[in-house]
Amino acid sequence: MTMTTTTDVAGWPLAGLRVAHRDLELRYLSDELLHDLAAVAAGGVHAPDVMPFTKPWTRGTPEEVARNVLVYQWGLRSELTPAKWSIELAVVLEGRVVGVQGMYTRDFAITREVTTGSWLGLPFQGRGTGARMRALVLQLAFEGFGAQLARTEAFVDNPASNRVTRKLGYLPDGTVTSVRDGQRAVSNRYRLDREGWDRRAAAGGFVLEGVELHGVDEARRFLAIDEGAHLA
Secondary structure: OEEEOOOOOOOOOOOOOEEEEOOEEEEEOOHHHHHHHHHHHHOOOOOOOOOOOOOOOOOOOHHHHHHHHHHHHHHHHHHOEOOEEEEEEEEEEOOEEEEEEEEEEEOHHHHOEEEEEEEEOHHHOOOOHHHHHHHHHHHHHHHHOOOOEEEEEEEOOOHHHHHHHHHOOOEEEEEEEEEEOOEEEEEEEEEEEHHHHHHOOOOOOOOOOOOEEEOHHHHHHHOOHHHHHHHO
């Protein structure tokens, strides 16, 4: 693992945040990458007869879907504070944006808990990228930010997401019921603690060697991650 420090010329502390492994990277969503991401979403994220999201933001014309991505991401930027942050990073494969990987939390400096979520453009699914990008964001959470617990959920009828989660060594954590398209929908909940992350190789979990972390020090200061360490 390599950590370097990078501060954007405009002074935005998250601009240099990047997680890299060979041909795959998670990068801070600059305006340029964000427009590329919107174009990926406009090209399709899932088959028309399924809905893997609670909010059906992927429905509509390509222009409407792209606009949904832009509005949502601009909102995340404006609402980011040390007390509550949602960091979504562009998934860049061989230099091309293919999806997004997010990490979300409240009061992280005290709780040391995160939740993750993600999506890939339809043409880029089924190639193992989903497991790799999740492993990268977990590397950032556990090794970069000092998380102690990562959570995630997946609808029971989303086998690909459930499969990736189990592959990475998460443990079942019950179920949760929500409303999707006006219907009752059940999701599987999962948890992965720091001890599980450290022993995942021995347990058959997915491991990436040689992951590089960049821009972590600036992000930690901006998010006040260490200010609550004495309370944790």
